[in-house]
Amino acid sequence: MIKLMISHETRQLFRSGALWSILGLVVLAIVFAAWSGGRSVTRQLAGAGAAAKFEDGLRNHMRRDAEKYEAKVIAEGGEYQFASVRHAPGMGPPQGTNAGAVGAETAMYVSLPPTGLAALSIGQSDIQLNYLPVSMATTLDVTKYLELENPVSLMTGSLDIAFVVIFLLPIFILAMSYDLLSSEKERGTLAMILAHPISLRELLASKIIARAGMLLTVVLALGLIALFSVGTDLGSADTWARFGLWVIATLLYALFWFSLAVLVNVYGNNSATNGTVLAGIWLVVVVVVPTLVSLVATAVYPAPSRMELTVAARAAQTVAEKNYMSKLDEYYYDHLEYVPEGDQKAMDFLTLAQANNNSIEKAVRPLYDEFQVQLNRQEALVQRFQFLSPAIMMQLALNEISGTSADRYEHFLEQVYDFHDQWKEFFSVKFLERYPLKPADYEAFPEFDYDEEGFALVLARLLPSLLGMFVLLLGVVLVPTLALRRYQVAAR
Amino acid sequence: MLEAINLKKAYGNMEALKGLDLTVNSGDVYCLLGANGAGKTTTINLFLNFIEPTGGTAKVCGIDVTEQPLETKKLLAYIPEQVMLYGNLTAMENLRYFAQLGGHDYAPDEYRGFLNRVGLQPDAIDQRIKTYSKGMRQKVGVAIALAKRAKVLLLDEPTSGLDPKASNEFSQLLLQLKADGAAILMATHDLFRAKETGTRIGIMNEGRLVQELSTDEVSHADVERIYLEHMHAGDQYSQKVA
Numbered sequence: 001m002i003k004l005m006i007s008h009e010t011r012q013l014f015r016s017g018a019l020w021s022i023l024g025l026v027v028l029a030i031v032f033a034a035w036s037g038g039r040s041v042t043r044q045l046a047g048a049g050a051a052a053k054f055e056d057g058l059r060n061h062m063r064r065d066a067e068k069y070e071a072k073v074i075a076e077g078g079e080y081q082f083a084s085v086r087h088a089p090g091m092g093p094p095q096g097t098n099a100g101a102v103g104a105e106t107a108m109y110v111s112l113p114p115t116g117l118a119a120l121s122i123g124q125s126d127i128q129l130n131y132l133p134v135s136m137a138t139t140l141d142v143t144k145y146l147e148l149e150n151p152v153s154l155m156t157g158s159l160d161i162a163f164v165v166i167f168l169l170p171i172f173i174l175a176m177s178y179d180l181l182s183s184e185k186e187r188g189t190l191a192m193i194l195a196h197p198i199s200l201r202e203l204l205a206s207k208i209i210a211r212a213g214m215l216l217t218v219v220l221a222l223g224l225i226a227l228f229s230v231g232t233d234l235g236s237a238d239t240w241a242r243f244g245l246w247v248i249a250t251l252l253y254a255l256f257w258f259s260l261a262v263l264v265n266v267y268g269n270n271s272a273t274n275g276t277v278l279a280g281i282w283l284v285v286v287v288v289v290p291t292l293v294s295l296v297a298t299a300v301y302p303a304p305s306r307m308e309l310t311v312a313a314r315a316a317q318t319v320a321e322k323n324y325m326s327k328l329d330e331y332y333y334d335h336l337e338y339v340p341e342g343d344q345k346a347m348d349f350l351t352l353a354q355a356n357n358n359s360i361e362k363a364v365r366p367l368y369d370e371f372q373v374q375l376n377r378q379e380a381l382v383q384r385f386q387f388l389s390p391a392i393m394m395q396l397a398l399n400e401i402s403g404t405s406a407d408r409y410e411h412f413l414e415q416v417y418d419f420h421d422q423w424k425e426f427f428s429v430k431f432l433e434r435y436p437l438k439p440a441d442y443e444a445f446p447e448f449d450y451d452e453e454g455f456a457l458v459l460a461r462l463l464p465s466l467l468g469m470f471v472l473l474l475g476v477v478l479v480p481t482l483a484l485r486r487y488q489v490a491a492r
Numbered sequence: 493m494l495e496a497i498n499l500k501k502a503y504g505n506m507e508a509l510k511g512l513d514l515t516v517n518s519g520d521v522y523c524l525l526g527a528n529g530a531g532k533t534t535t536i537n538l539f540l541n542f543i544e545p546t547g548g549t550a551k552v553c554g555i556d557v558t559e560q561p562l563e564t565k566k567l568l569a570y571i572p573e574q575v576m577l578y579g580n581l582t583a584m585e586n587l588r589y590f591a592q593l594g595g596h597d598y599a600p601d602e603y604r605g606f607l608n609r610v611g612l613q614p615d616a617i618d619q620r621i622k623t624y625s626k627g628m629r630q631k632v633g634v635a636i637a638l639a640k641r642a643k644v645l646l647l648d649e650p651t652s653g654l655d656p657k658a659s660n661e662f663s664q665l666l667l668q669l670k671a672d673g674a675a676i677l678m679a680t681h682d683l684f685r686a687k688e689t690g691t692r693i694g695i696m697n698e699g700r701l702v703q704e705l706s707t708d709e710v711s712h713a714d715v716e717r718i719y720l721e722h723m724h725a726g727d728q729y730s731q732k733v734a
Contacts, residue, residue, distance in 0.1 A: 188576025
């Protein structure tokens with residue numbers, strides 16, 4: 001019987017113009033969002049690739065100079081020497097033999113690889129650079145490229161499939177089902193149907209199944225097509241596990257909105273009222289509550305802006321420099337090639353530069369840690385308040401699933417800081433020993449290999465959001481089920 | 493058959509039905525007369541379990557409608573003042589859908605047979621219902637009752653607004669259903685049709701059944717006189733209360 005009613009509903013929907021315009025808009029929105037998300041990921045990958053290529057080029061250039069020098073030393077005899085300062089080309093050992101110069105003047109670009117689903121939810125990834133230059137410089141220099149993005153995209157976020165699912169999908173769902181019962185009642189067909197051996201529950205279920213079946217088939221199919229066309233790493237099990245989670249989250253969120261339409265209809269107002277009430281709920285759930293939560297989070301735990309962080313770090317740097325340097329030292333520190341008293345004095349300055357760098361790092365690093373702690377507090381607050389709105393739960397869930405969450409980025413930054421220390425350690429030890437860097441040593445430079453988080457950790461962070469949506473869905477399903485008995489089929 | 497035993501319905505303080513006892517047997521066409529608000533539609537809605545009674549029982553073929561609503565709805569057919577169907581479906585499609593909802597299915601020719609039997613023009617059968625006149629829609633309503641093999645018919649002012657010819661055709665259909673053994677309860681304002689088609693007449697006033705008549709014992713003039721007497725008595729009573 002319910003099959004008959006579902007096919008009847010489906011036929012009714014197919015014959016209405018509204019269905020086709022809604023499905024058309026869904027297709028248009030998702031195709032555009034997929035294209036936009038794909039472009040964003042491609043741009044990030046291309047940026048990381050180009051930056052790494054540039055720095056590798058610089059390093060290779062130094063290496064070629066060292067090779068030429070090595071060949072010359074072998075041909076002409078003599079000692080393979082350490083270059084303390086920049087010399088005129090062709091004279092003496094090249095810069096490529098100085099570990100300090102190689103480590104400081106070329107950077108190793110480290111990048112956070114996108115997950116297979118990154119294109120489906122851009123999250124914060126458009127403002128959090130996915131590639132950073134690690135060199136001998138301080139953390140200040142490593143992270144100074146963060147938040148240099150277009151301020152407009154900082155303000156508005158970007159249009160991705162997550163946006164379509166969170167903001168637009170509810171509108172499409174409500175447009176299809178705001179008059180689920182009220183239209184039948186107003187048309188007079190409700191009484192005709194319920195004079196047959198059909199319960200109101202079966203009628204509602206068939207209507208929802210017909211609509212959800214159609215809309216969600218289209219959405220999930222388009223999600224799959226988007227994954228194939230703009231997703232990365234389609235061969236990995238991780239991508240498919242994440243896509244499975246994406247499907248679950250999307251279903252939970254969509255069913256919440258369908259159930260909400262049922263809930264409002266069961267309280268038996270006319271279609272116009274139902275539409276207005278549902279539009280109001282959409283506004284509160286999707287726009288007002290998330291904005292308020294974000295306001296509260298920034299008010300309770302105001303994170304210093306990165307601008308302030310940079311200013312503070314620069315101040316700390318200046319103080320550190322002042323403590324260690326005289327005016328003349330400061331000048332020579334910046335212009336090693338002008339140090340008049342020969343190589344030995346210049347080497348002292350290089351050592352001084354190392355020491356200075358370390359002390360700046362010591363002054364600056366705590367500011368970064370503090371900044372991160374404050375960000376984490378904010379994040380934790382949003383995590384707690386997410387249960388106020390399924391839109392927040394969904395945003396957190398989708399970012400987590402797509403690997404664009406704040407937590408994964410922090411996991412990446414921690415590794416970057418570690419690698420930064422490793423890089424500095426590698427070059428400064430060789431430098432301080434005045435070890436002349438040989439071409440063969442270039443093979444032994446530290447490499448950054450991003451260590452992906454365990455999937456269990458991702459699941460554990462995802463669980464509260466999914467569970468929250470599930471409980472909310474149960475509530476929204478249960479209330480109308482109980483209220484159904486009081487539904488007035490006939491006006492008095 | 494239909495049975496109401498001390499059936500009551502109140503909306504807050506307003507008693508719409510004050511203890512109705514009524515029996516409609518197979519082969520009966522029971523016409524409920526009364527002013528608007530007398531409780532006719534409330535009675536029909538109670539038999540349909542569209543509203544819950546505040547007291548008493550309503551039974552269809554001996555089954556309590558509040559206890560087994562889906563069972564009783566297999567047995568009854570409902571024709572409201574406006575038979576509302578799916579405008580974007582044809583008469584055939586509507587009939588098939590409602591028949592299937594009632595748990596029956598037929599070959600296409602049989603559906604056509606039902607629609608022919610109720611006098612729908614053959615060329616209208618495959619047209620979408622939204623082009624139909626009220627008379628045509630009421631005929632499809634009867635076809636649905638036929639396809640459902642309903643033992644009980646609940647009709648709520650089915651002929652109001654129909655032209656005399658359409659009204660007469662509708663009454664002829666009711667007589668056929670009656671001959672087939674259906675128990676028919678019809679709320680109506682049409683005293684003439686009630687006397688012509690009905691076997692019994694019940695006059696309701698302010699939630700009470702005030703008089704029952706057998707149509708073969710009274711004339712058209714009697715029906716009108718008795719009806720008006722009750723209405724006037726009701727008016728005087730109301731004035732006294734006021």
